[in-house]
Amino acid sequence: MRARTTSFTTERAGAGSTFVDRWCLERIARSLDGADLRLQLWDGHSIATARTAPAATIRIGDRSTLFSLLMRPELEFGEAYAAGRLEVDGPLVAALETIARTLARSRRPERVRLGPTTETDSRHNVHAHYDLGNEFYRLWLDEAMLYTCAYFEAPDMSLEAAQRAKLDHVCRKLRLQPGETVIEAGCGWGALALHMAREYGVTVRAYNISANQLAYAREQAARQGLSDRVTFVDGDYRSITGRADAFVSVGMLEHVGPRNYEDLGRVIDQALDRDHGRGLLHFIGRNAPMTLNPWIRRRVFPGAHPPSLGEVLPPVLEARQLSVTDIENLRLHYARTLDHWLQRFDRHADAIGSMFDDVFVRTWRLYLAGSQAAFLAGDMQLFQVTFGRRFDNGQPWTRRDLYEAAPGA
Amino acid sequence: MRARTTSFTTERAGAGSTFVDRWCLERIARSLDGADLRLQLWDGHSIATARTAPAATIRIGDRSTLFSLLMRPELEFGEAYAAGRLEVDGPLVAALETIARTLARSRRPERVRLGPTTETDSRHNVHAHYDLGNEFYRLWLDEAMLYTCAYFEAPDMSLEAAQRAKLDHVCRKLRLQPGETVIEAGCGWGALALHMAREYGVTVRAYNISANQLAYAREQAARQGLSDRVTFVDGDYRSITGRADAFVSVGMLEHVGPRNYEDLGRVIDQALDRDHGRGLLHFIGRNAPMTLNPWIRRRVFPGAHPPSLGEVLPPVLEARQLSVTDIENLRLHYARTLDHWLQRFDRHADAIGSMFDDVFVRTWRLYLAGSQAAFLAGDMQLFQVTFGRRFDNGQPWTRRDLYEAAPGA
Numbered sequence: 001m002r003a004r005t006t007s008f009t010t011e012r013a014g015a016g017s018t019f020v021d022r023w024c025l026e027r028i029a030r031s032l033d034g035a036d037l038r039l040q041l042w043d044g045h046s047i048a049t050a051r052t053a054p055a056a057t058i059r060i061g062d063r064s065t066l067f068s069l070l071m072r073p074e075l076e077f078g079e080a081y082a083a084g085r086l087e088v089d090g091p092l093v094a095a096l097e098t099i100a101r102t103l104a105r106s107r108r109p110e111r112v113r114l115g116p117t118t119e120t121d122s123r124h125n126v127h128a129h130y131d132l133g134n135e136f137y138r139l140w141l142d143e144a145m146l147y148t149c150a151y152f153e154a155p156d157m158s159l160e161a162a163q164r165a166k167l168d169h170v171c172r173k174l175r176l177q178p179g180e181t182v183i184e185a186g187c188g189w190g191a192l193a194l195h196m197a198r199e200y201g202v203t204v205r206a207y208n209i210s211a212n213q214l215a216y217a218r219e220q221a222a223r224q225g226l227s228d229r230v231t232f233v234d235g236d237y238r239s240i241t242g243r244a245d246a247f248v249s250v251g252m253l254e255h256v257g258p259r260n261y262e263d264l265g266r267v268i269d270q271a272l273d274r275d276h277g278r279g280l281l282h283f284i285g286r287n288a289p290m291t292l293n294p295w296i297r298r299r300v301f302p303g304a305h306p307p308s309l310g311e312v313l314p315p316v317l318e319a320r321q322l323s324v325t326d327i328e329n330l331r332l333h334y335a336r337t338l339d340h341w342l343q344r345f346d347r348h349a350d351a352i353g354s355m356f357d358d359v360f361v362r363t364w365r366l367y368l369a370g371s372q373a374a375f376l377a378g379d380m381q382l383f384q385v386t387f388g389r390r391f392d393n394g395q396p397w398t399r400r401d402l403y404e405a406a407p408g409a
Numbered sequence: 410m411r412a413r414t415t416s417f418t419t420e421r422a423g424a425g426s427t428f429v430d431r432w433c434l435e436r437i438a439r440s441l442d443g444a445d446l447r448l449q450l451w452d453g454h455s456i457a458t459a460r461t462a463p464a465a466t467i468r469i470g471d472r473s474t475l476f477s478l479l480m481r482p483e484l485e486f487g488e489a490y491a492a493g494r495l496e497v498d499g500p501l502v503a504a505l506e507t508i509a510r511t512l513a514r515s516r517r518p519e520r521v522r523l524g525p526t527t528e529t530d531s532r533h534n535v536h537a538h539y540d541l542g543n544e545f546y547r548l549w550l551d552e553a554m555l556y557t558c559a560y561f562e563a564p565d566m567s568l569e570a571a572q573r574a575k576l577d578h579v580c581r582k583l584r585l586q587p588g589e590t591v592i593e594a595g596c597g598w599g600a601l602a603l604h605m606a607r608e609y610g611v612t613v614r615a616y617n618i619s620a621n622q623l624a625y626a627r628e629q630a631a632r633q634g635l636s637d638r639v640t641f642v643d644g645d646y647r648s649i650t651g652r653a654d655a656f657v658s659v660g661m662l663e664h665v666g667p668r669n670y671e672d673l674g675r676v677i678d679q680a681l682d683r684d685h686g687r688g689l690l691h692f693i694g695r696n697a698p699m700t701l702n703p704w705i706r707r708r709v710f711p712g713a714h715p716p717s718l719g720e721v722l723p724p725v726l727e728a729r730q731l732s733v734t735d736i737e738n739l740r741l742h743y744a745r746t747l748d749h750w751l752q753r754f755d756r757h758a759d760a761i762g763s764m765f766d767d768v769f770v771r772t773w774r775l776y777l778a779g780s781q782a783a784f785l786a787g788d789m790q791l792f793q794v795t796f797g798r799r800f801d802n803g804q805p806w807t808r809r810d811l812y813e814a815a816p817g818a
Contacts (some may be wrong), residue, residue, distance in 0.1 A: 101800060109727055155806055287799050288727040309733055310723035318518055318697040318719050323787060327736035332802060378732060378799035390696050390787035391510060393741060397564055400812045 016043045021063060024070045031073070035102040037095060041066065055098065056090025078295030078370075082363040092365070093342070096373035104379055109288035114305055116259035119236050123209045125255060125303035130210035134189070136355055140344035145189035145216070148251035148282065149334040149382045159340040162333075167195040170248065172402050173280055173326065173386045175395070176200040180245040183207075183271050185237040186252025190217025190230070197229040202246075204230045207239060237267050245273050246280075253283035253312065254304050261307075261315035269320040278325070278388035278395075281316070284334070285309065285381045293370075300367045306380060317387055325395055326386040331375045334382045338372035425452045430472060433479045440482070444511040446504060450475065464507065465499025487704030487779075491772040501774070502751070505782035513788055518697035523714055525668035531645050532618050534664060534712035539619035543598070545764055549753035554598035554625070557660035557691065558743040558791045568749040571742075576604040579657065581811050582689055582735065582795045584804070585609040589654040592616075592680050594646040595661025599626025599639070606638040611655075613639045616648060646676050654682050655689075662692035662721065663713050670716075670724035678729040687734070687797035687804075690725070693743070694718065694790045702779075709776045715789060726796055734804055735795040740784045743791045747781035 017025075021041060029039050029047040038054040040046035042061055048054050060066050065085040068076040080086035088095050117125075134145070141147055142163045150162035151169045170192065176182065178201030187193050187206035190213070196202050208214050214232050221227045233239065237249075237256070247268050256264055268279055284306040292304055309327070317324060345352070345368055353361045374380040388395060426434075430450060438448050438456040447463040449455035451470055457463050469475050474494040477485040489495035497504050526534075543554070550556055551572045559571035560578045579601065585591065587610030596602050596615035599622070605611050617623050623641050630636045642648065646658075646665070656677050665673055677688055693715040701713055718736070726733060754761070754777055762770045783789040797804060 104730075104799065107730075109730070151807075153807060287730045287732045288723075308723070308727050310719060310727050313722070314697075314717075314719035318717050321513075321516075321518070321696045323696045323738065323740075323790065324718055324736065324792075325738045327733065328808065329732065329734045332804070332806070376802065378801070381732065383733075390513065392787070393785065395741070397741070398560075398562060398812070399737065399808065403807070403809045403812045 017041045017045045021045075021066060024066050025060070028066075028070055028073070032099060032102050034105075036098040049102075054090075056088055056092075056095035058095065059087040059089060061085040061087070072294075075294045075298070078293075078299060078363070078366055081366050082299065082359050084358070084362065092369045093339075093372050093376070096366075096370050097376045100370075100373050100377035100379045104377060107290065109308075110290050112258060112289045112291055112305065112311070114257050114259060114291075117255075117257040117303055119209070119238055121303060122236050122255060125301075126210050128302055129300065130188075131212045133355070134212050134216050136352065137189075139348040139351060140341050144191040144195075146191050147188055149284075149330055150337040150340075151330065152333050152336055159337065162337070163191070164195075167192055168199075169402065170250065170280055170282065170384070171196055171200050173384065174246045174248060174278060176202050176246060178202065181205070181243075182246045182248060183240055183242075183244040185240065185247070185249040185267075186255070187213070187217060187232065188251065189213050190220050190232060192248070192250055193217070193230045193232070194220055194224055194226055196248075197226050198224065202229075205233060205240075205242070205244070206230065207233045207235050207237065209234065209236045237264055240267050240271050242271070243273055243277070244271060245276065246278055247271050248280045248282075250280075250282040251284070253281055254301070254306050257303065257305055258307060258311055258315075261312065262319060265316040265320045265322075268316065269322065272322075272389065275389060276392050276394055278386070278392070279322070280387075281312070281383070281385045283307070283312075283383055283385075285312070285383045287378070287381060296367065296370070299363055309383060309385075312383075312385070317385075321390050322387045323390045323392075324385060324387050326384075326399065328384045330382040330384065331378070331380060334380070335372050335375035338368055338375065342368045342372060426450045426454045430454075430475060433475050434469070437475075437479055437482070441508065441511050443514075445507040458511075463499075465497055465501075465504035467504065468496040468498060470494040470496070481703075484703045484707070487702075487708060487772070487775055490775050491708065491768050493767070493771065501778045502748075502781050502785070505775075505779050506785045509779075509782050509786035509788045513786060516699065518717075519699050521667060521698045521700055521714065521720070523666050523668060523700075526664075526666040526712055528618070528645050528647055530712060531664065534710075535618050536620070537711055538709065539597075540621045542764070543621050543625050545761065546598075548757040548760060549750050553600040553604075555600050556597055558693075558739055559746040559749075560739065561742050561745055568746065571746070572600070573604075576601055577608075578811065579659065579689055579691065579793070580605055580609050582793065583655045583657060583687060585611050585655060587611065590614070590652075591655045591657060592649055592651075592653040594649065594656070594658040594676075595664070596622070596626060596641065597660065598622050599629050599641060601657070601659055602626070602639050602641070603629055603633060603635055605657075606635050607633065611638075614642060614649075614651070614653070615639065616642045616644050616646065618643065618645045646673055649676050649680050652680060652682055652686070654685065655687055656680050657689045657691075659689075659691040660693070662690055663710070663715050666712065666714055667716060667720055667724075670721065671728060674725040674729045674731075677725065678731065681731075681798065684798060685801050685803055687795070687801070688731070689796075690721070690792070690794045692716070692721075692792055692794075694721070694792045696787070696790060705776065705779070708772055718792065718794075721792075721794070726794075730799050731796045732799045732801075733794060733796050735793075735808065737793045739791040739793065740787070740789065743789070744781050744784035747777055747784065751777045751781060 032049045036050045036055045038048045038057040040059045065080045142160045146163040151166035152162045153165040180202045182204045184206040193204040193206040217232045286308045441458045445459045445464045447457045447466040449468045474489045551569045555572040560575035561571045562574040589611045591613045593615040602613040602615040626641045695717045
């Protein structure tokens with residue numbers, strides 16, 4: 001791919017770095033002290049931040065990129081990489097992981113200030129990411145189009161098998177029984193809703209505000225003869241009506257925003273059967289409140305916020321006295337999922353470059369690699385929070401059944 | 410036992426209830442509307458709050474008890490029951506469970522305001538409960554003197570087996586390896602510390618501020634030939650020094666108090682190995698912040714506060730960027746544990762009455778029965794929170810190993 005990058009520039013041919021340039025590089029290197037890297041300017045001048053042989057070299061293409069990196073590193077790294085003004089020689093994920101680990105040492109929990117999100121905001125945000133075209137996502141997701149963390153029940157299983165295992169893991173945690181009803185908030189391309197109906201005999205009402213995803217999901221329902229048992233509704237969580245035996249949301253909470261968590265809690269409370277309703281929230285989270293990387297927010301996931309458990313539980317569950325029965329952290333599963341996606345993405349980079357452009361390819365490569373690095377570095381978590389009604393004594397005695405049942409049983 | 414109750418009184422023989430008395434009873438009955446009960450005054454006048462045949466009758470022995478119950482029901486119920494001014498005819502746990510379920514309908518999450526607790530306060534509080542005499546506890550706890558929720562791996566296992574299963578469940582969650590070191594905060598009579606050293610080959614430093622428990626634990630260590638690998642230290646969590654591979658605390662957090670959670674988080678952070686340290690907090694909790702029943706705080710557990718996850722996670726773990734890997738809610742296991750304890754307690758009620766007095770017997774019976782009812786009614790939870798260092802990628806791929814390993818393996 002590097003050959004196709006059109007915009008990688010160097011300072012005027014032959015122009016060496018100045019004393020000021022080197023001082024800037026020194027400052028940047030100091031903030032990455034201990035990272036397994038070498039930082040290099042356009043004229044070859046470089047500084048190693050590693051104590052051993054660096055795993056990768058970050059090449060900074062010009063002076064203005066250097067200055068921007070010093071001023072706003074979190075935003076500019078992505079901007080410069082996408083534009084080809086910054087290159088990573090060596091393994092990209094490893095380079096990003098060592099950066100994440102190094103920067104995490106000095107990060108502290110933050111006071112996150114984000115405004116409320118209206119459904120119009122959400123539609124805009126969701127459209128920007130999920131409506132890039134089903135053809136694009138088909139190139140690198142699994143066959144069922146699952147764009148959330150898989151569950152590698154066995155370490156070496158394929159992405160396809162791990163995505164099916166994830167669906168079953170979620171369904172078992174929800175203790176779905178034939179004939180029950182399920183409400184799903186944010187259903188992607190419909191794989192979970194269709195799986196629940198097909199394999200567990202439930203009736204599903206699934207909500208989504210991505211037009212492309214809804215069209216695909218409805219087509220799949222028709223093709224699989226499940227249209228009578230799975231309804232795909234054009235609306236976000238605020239549109240949910242009626243009650244169901246179970247509520248599930250996989251990969252939506254990240255888009256809700258902390259200011260809307262109380263609303264979400266009320267929606268869940270109103271949607272759940274009063275006696276035996278139970279639910280599951282599957283979301284990318286954090287060990288502590290932190291704002292999302294500004295470049296990811298600008299270029300990849302507008303409006304997104306991966307929350308800590310402490311941000312989610314009080315407004316969403318505690319305010320409604322819903323009872324947490326189980327929380328699992330699957331962050332290494334997401335790292336492996338992203339590894340699969342990134343490999344497939346890179347295999348189709350030329351095709352994707354033709355569908356969009358090189359900047360898009362580099363943006364998405366950095367986003368996928370950076371996400372994998374964040375999960376490997378413990379900077380991001382993947383939480384599955386299972387909950388139920390406080391009076392309900394019907395839960396299984398232990399979690400052993402999650403590890404005994406045959407898939408789809 | 411009822412025959413030995415000395416203080417059960419009735420209003421002056423023959424004195425009937427007045428209009429005001431009946432109005433008071435009506436008010437109390439309204440607050441318990443729907444509970445499966447009959448409320449009865451000293452002269453036989455009664456009101457059923459149940460829609461069907463009541464499971465139990467609560468008999469109120471005199472006017473002053475009636476008035477106190479109306480004014481401060483949460484405190485006075487226990488006071489009157491302990492003194493024999495109030496009787497429950499019928500199954501005690503079922504009566505308390507229906508009360509808990511009914512009152513929970515109108516309870517909302519509260520702003521809990523509790524002051525900080527010094528080590529001197531803690532010593533006083535702990536002494537008041539845990540130093541009642543090892544002879545007393547030996548009468549109704551299991552052979553290993555475990556005074557925390559057991560884990561009924563199989564539904565019909567004995568209390569002894571379930572307590573051993575709990576120890577193994579905790580040890581497996583901690584992934585203990587032979588030769589590792591463990592710090593335990595609040596070790597009771599030492600059963601977990603001794604089990605970890607004996608069955609998992611680790612070295613343990615266990616902290617406690619109950620003199621009776623420490624003496625017993627040290628004697629057990631000597632008897633089992635484990636004194637070289639288990640050190641029992643007279644001090645609370647604030648006395649912890651040094652680092653270890655694992656930190657564990659079973660049934661102590663309830664006594665720490667929210668104002669001290671940040672301190673506890675700092676202690677845990679400083680005690681844990683920087684690279685692969687992991688920990689487990691096992692505690693009685695709530696679905697939402699609530700103050701503990703005032704009678705329990707006055708007569709049974711001074712200074713205690715069972716917290717919600719939202720109260721615990723931010724100050725204890727998130728502030729230190731410790732990563733939650735697993736949370737399990739074992740509330741029904743605690744209900745069953747209490748059922749065993751209560752049965753044993755009642756079998757030894759005469760002996761306990763001789764050691765103390767009838768008020769003590771009735772106080773403890775109500776506390777044990779009320780706790781069982783609270784877990785059955787979903788009013789109390791039992792959380793096991795497992796956590797680790799954010800950079801540590803050494804955790805098992807799934808939780809399957811928790812359900813496969815042979816006990817003590």
